Amino acid sequence: MAKNEVPKGEPFDLEKLQTLFEMMEKHGLTEVNLKRGEETWKLRRGPQETVSMVPAPMQHAVPAPVAAPAAAPAPPTEAAPAADAGPVIKSPTVGTFYASPSPDDPPFVSVGSKVGSDTIVCIVEAMKVFNQIPAEMNGTITELLVKDGEAVEFGQPLFRISQG
Structure with a gap:
């Protein structure tokens, strides 16, 4: 019992947390739940959950701007090929x-690199x-839509790909 007790206010060991992330990656785990005393942590990694959340906000955000410049046909024409480029x-x-x-x-990878679904791109x-x-x-x-060392946001496009 004594070894399960944790002094209040003591943080998780970040080196052990890093090791846990590496083990999750090595074994293909996407979620781990930890409980230590009264403290509970839920660790999630990988794009499976985040990818499903990206399209919904974008679909709701795109119609409003498209409806506003409907009087000017040239900008939507220019934007459509860029969006449909792959x-x-x-x-x-x-x-x-x-x-x-x-x-x-x-x-x-670089422009012209062939990739599969498991290919690491960055x-x-x-x-x-x-x-x-x-x-x-x-x-x-x-x-390539991002430069090396550049800060990126959740859902930000990194690469354009052709699936032909």
Whole structure:
């Protein structure tokens, strides 16, 4: 019983938390629940839950701006080809975009790279956790939309891909 007791106010060991994230990645886990005394943490990783949430807000946000400039036909015509130029790989989290595993290594992918659904295309670092981002679709990278070292937002397009 004594080893399960935790002094109040003591934080989780961040090194152990990092190890837990690495183990989650290694074993393909997307969710872990921890309980320590009165404190409970729920850890989630991976794009499965975040990807399903991205389309709903975007669908609601897009109709309003499109309806307002309906009097000017040229801007919607220019915006439509850019949106239809191919699907995009989006960031599943907020963080810093890295195109390669380290500064001395080549990028994971570049324009013209063929990718599969499990192909790692980049890393997004958040709070010292380096999340490998898979393509989640098959195709060819046609455009890089973010620069190495740039801050990215949740749902921000990172790459354009053609699935032909």
